[in-house]
Amino acid sequence: MFKSTLTAAWRFIxxxxxxxxxxxxxLKHIVPANARWxxxxxxxxxxxxxxxxxxxxxxxxxxxxxxxxxxxxxxxxTQQAPLGSVLRGMHFFxxxxxxLLAAMHMAQVYLHATYKYPREMNWMSGVVLLLFTLAMGxxxxxxxxxxxxxxxxxxxxxxxxxAPLVGxxxxxxxxxxxNIGGATLTRFYVLHVFIFPAFxxxxxxxxxxxxxxxxxxxxPKPGQxxxxxxxxxxxxxxxxKTGVPFWPTSIWRDAVFSLxxxxxxxxxxxxxxPPVLDKPPDPTTLNVNPAPDWYFLFYFxxxxxxxxxxxxxxxxxxxxVVILGLLALPLLSNKGERAPSRRPWAVATVVVxxxxxxxxxxxxxxxxxxxxxxxxxxxxxxxxxxxADGPGARVFFDKGCIYCHDIAGDGGHRGPDLTRVGDRLSxxxxxxxxxxxxxxxxxxxxxxxxxxxxxxxxxxxxRRSGTPSGQPGRSDLAxxxxxxxxx
Amino acid sequence: MHVKxxxxxxxxxxxxxxxxxxxxxxxxxxWAAAGAIGAMAGIPVLGFVLAPLVRPAPxxxxxxxxxxxxxxxxxxxxxxxxxxxxxxSGITARTAAWLRRVGENEFIAFSINCRHLGCPVRWVxxxxxxxxxxxxxxxYEDGSVAAGPPPEPLARYAVRVNAGQVEIETSPIxxxxxxx
Numbered sequence: 018m019f020k021s022t023l024t025a026a027w028r029f030i031x032x033x034x035x036x037x038x039x040x041x042x043x044l045k046h047i048v049p050a051n052a053r054w055x056x057x058x059x060x061x062x063x064x065x066x067x068x069x070x071x072x073x074x075x076x077x078x079x080x081x082x083x084x085x086x087x088x089x090x091x092x093x094x095t096q097q098a099p100l101g102s103v104l105r106g107m108h109f110f111x112x113x114x115x116x117l118l119a120a121m122h123m124a125q126v127y128l129h130a131t132y133k134y135p136r137e138m139n140w141m142s143g144v145v146l147l148l149f150t151l152a153m154g155x156x157x158x159x160x161x162x163x164x165x166x167x168x169x170x171x172x173x174x175x176x177x178x179x180a181p182l183v184g185x186x187x188x189x190x191x192x193x194x195x196n197i198g199g200a201t202l203t204r205f206y207v208l209h210v211f212i213f214p215a216f217x218x219x220x221x222x223x224x225x226x227x228x229x230x231x232x233x234x235x236x237p238k239p240g241q242x243x244x245x246x247x248x249x250x251x252x253x254x255x256x257x258k259t260g261v262p263f264w265p266t267s268i269w270r271d272a273v274f275s276l277x278x279x280x281x282x283x284x285x286x287x288x289x290x291p292p293v294l295d296k297p298p299d300p301t302t303l304n305v306n307p308a309p310d311w312y313f314l315f316y317f318x319x320x321x322x323x324x325x326x327x328x329x330x331x332x333x334x335x336x337x338v339v340i341l342g343l344l345a346l347p348l349l350s351n352k353g354e355r356a357p358s359r360r361p362w363a364v365a366t367v368v369v370x371x372x373x374x375x376x377x378x379x380x381x382x383x384x385x386x387x388x389x390x391x392x393x394x395x396x397x398x399x400x401x402x403x404x405a406d407g408p409g410a411r412v413f414f415d416k417g418c419i420y421c422h423d424i425a426g427d428g429g430h431r432g433p434d435l436t437r438v439g440d441r442l443s444x445x446x447x448x449x450x451x452x453x454x455x456x457x458x459x460x461x462x463x464x465x466x467x468x469x470x471x472x473x474x475x476x477x478x479x480r481r482s483g484t485p486s487g488q489p490g491r492s493d494l495a496x497x498x499x500x501x502x503x504x
Numbered sequence: 505m506h507v508k509x510x511x512x513x514x515x516x517x518x519x520x521x522x523x524x525x526x527x528x529x530x531x532x533x534x535w536a537a538a539g540a541i542g543a544m545a546g547i548p549v550l551g552f553v554l555a556p557l558v559r560p561a562p563x564x565x566x567x568x569x570x571x572x573x574x575x576x577x578x579x580x581x582x583x584x585x586x587x588x589x590x591x592x593s594g595i596t597a598r599t600a601a602w603l604r605r606v607g608e609n610e611f612i613a614f615s616i617n618c619r620h621l622g623c624p625v626r627w628v629x630x631x632x633x634x635x636x637x638x639x640x641x642x643x644y645e646d647g648s649v650a651a652g653p654p655p656e657p658l659a660r661y662a663v664r665v666n667a668g669q670v671e672i673e674t675s676p677i678x679x680x681x682x683x684x
Contacts, residue, residue: 085594167596168623171677172638175622178679186557188679195561195676196586199593301583301600303616303624306637320621321639325655329682386640386652390626417631421640431640459642459650464632 047260048267049235055129056233056267057274058122063221064275065115068282069153070214072108080160082206084199087162088297095291106286112154114282116312119147124367127346130355131234134245137347139227144343146220149213151312156209158310162202163295168307170201179329197300232256233263237355245352306387314381315374321386388420389429409476412469416461424480432458439481447474562587565664565671574605574670579627579645582613587674601661601672602627602634604645613661613672614647619654619680634658655680 031037079098081090094101123143126132132140155173159166170192178188193200232252244251261267292310296302309317323331357364394414413419421431428435442450451470454460465473566584574580582603589597602614602625614634616624623638633650634643642651647658659678664671 083592083594084590084596085592168638171617171622174677175617175620175679178681181682184681185679189557189676190554192677194556196599197677198586198596199590200556201596297595299595299598300624301581301598303581303600303626305624307623308638321653323653325653328653328655333682387637388635388640388642390635390637415630417628417633417635420628420635454650457640457651459631459633459644461631464645 043229044264044268045262046229046232047256048233048263049256050259050261050266051236052233052267053236054270054274055125055236057271058118058125060271061275061278062115062118062122064279065111065118065282066217066221068111068279069108069115072104072111073210073214075104076108077210082160082203084162084197084202084298087160087202088294091161091163091294095294102290103283103286105291106289107282108157109291110282110285110289112157113311114278115150116154118278119150123147124371128357128363128367129234129237130243130360130363132347132351133243133353133355134248134351135231136227136234137351139224139231140347141344142220142224142227144340146217146224148340149217149220153209153213153217154310154312156205156213159205160202160209161292161294162298164298164302164305165295165307167197167201167298167300168305169309170197170205172307176332179332181333233267237357239354239356239358241356242354243352304390306390308381308384311378311382315377316381317384318377318381321384383430385430387429388417388431390420392419392428394419407472407476408469409472409474409479412465412473413476416465416469416473418473421458435477435480437480437482439478442477444474444478447477561676563674565666565673567666567669567671568601568603569670570668571605571609571665571670572668574603574611576605576607579604579629581616581627582670582672584672584674599674600624602658603663603670603672609665611663611665611670612647613663615659615661615678617659617677619649619656619658619678620652622677625658655683 076094079090079094079101081087091105095105096102098104126140126143155169159169159173174188174191177191178184180187189195191201191204192198193204235252235255296305308314319331319335320328354360392414394411413422413424418435419428421429423430423434423436425436438447448470450458451465451473452460452462461470564587568582568584579602581600583598583600586593586597586599600616602616604612604614606612618625618636618638618641620636620639620641623636623641625634625636625641625643627633628635632645634645634647636642636652636654640652641649641654643654643658644650647660649655649657661675662673664673
């Protein structure tokens, strides 16, 4: 009875809408039989996006996009709302997975040269989708609206300000005024919640429409180059012979992989939890260490390493060149071999790009160029018998030397490690360096007294090899400055 | 959309193949209507979004403390409020400056924003340096660049002494702009 009612209802809908005639051919379109596990990354990216929409809607129910209250609403979501912490965690790990899977999808498509004729625009729409995904990552990090979020907005505006002519205008548009304030957050909220998702949804529709139009590519075969004049005919002929329906012969792999991805995201959300909120978004709190989420650490690292005279060019031109290059790729090479074994440069490109991104990301996470404000006085690190509690070690800490110089495993890494500096430099050389600075070191002449300098040099001279943790020799501790250096 | 001016006739003689057909007219009406709808809906939206950007920024003198609370030679952080905070700005309406008393009535107020990419610099009293946590920019106590990537010295606020109070004139976040 119940079943027959359902059947009747379905018949009515089917008759009036023709739903299965629209959806059926899409689902059952013929795909190459060898499109196996290599092809699951794109659909998994889409699964992540759908999960981001769902968790995002959930978060938006409690999040207040107000400069003054967003932080408290996030604290509420994280600490009090039932399942709020898990939801935030899912949204964060979902974003990470989406970026990662989109990158893997892109690498696979590039390695298999799927972007060649007739799928040039599949690739281009994918590049646009990747850019919007990264834009979602940046705005999403900012919506956390803690101290890090506030300074991310400033850093974003400062980068935009480098653009010729329109720079300051864009910067003011990003900040929604001259300064961080109540209107700044709302900007990013609207971009993150309305505008970018709308573009992503439209992009996904285009991307998938193009898949249906141009067909799923076959696995590349060495010696079977893409010839635009005959490709479509040959592809159709091969598909007729060996193709299988996408539903259900092919889709189950996508479903299983997506299941694994979503399960991993939820496990991460429960086990690791959402990213910890930084300090409140108070622009007068200056003891902060702004840094981007992991997917922009590579860029963070690049920005720290650039010579100042190249910087504006790289900030403006770098992303532009990369984006235009990616968009232009299928236009520059849309025929010929697809197999990675016949395209060694493509393989090399992926290897180099992945290595560079990983190295830069690790480097960005360590950020050795940043002063290590968390360093403690050496006396707390090194046994006091080594002179680390002496006046020189005290000066080393008080003058901030330790923020940039490491001694025996504690301190910053901006400047050289000074654990064994006594072996390398004489007292005179040390005095010269400290007074004059150079090589990215501030000059300390005038900001260090004669006695402090003498103590510091004595301490540094005592940092030698052969003495574990730089055990000082007695004569070094007694070292005094040559008369010429007395001032 | 592009509309060519069609000549229907020259001196009363019809030009063959150049007359406006009914279809072409309908096409033009549709495009024109769509354009008008877009303009009518779009102009107020764009105006609303862009208006705050072209409005001149107001500035205010904000008191940050009485003169005698600042020892000569010391650099301290002072907090003050934006010129026209929104009611829901909360703590984001606040901003800070590094204030140094140079002489009896002479003060320098440095912007807290690193000139590299805008991160907040901190004053390290022992070293008498401003240090930026983001990319390692360092400035001397007069705001000039000591090390790292900043292309310019720290920006300064206008500062004055008014009736025993130190006052800072609010100003926009300093932007490092394009220089070829």
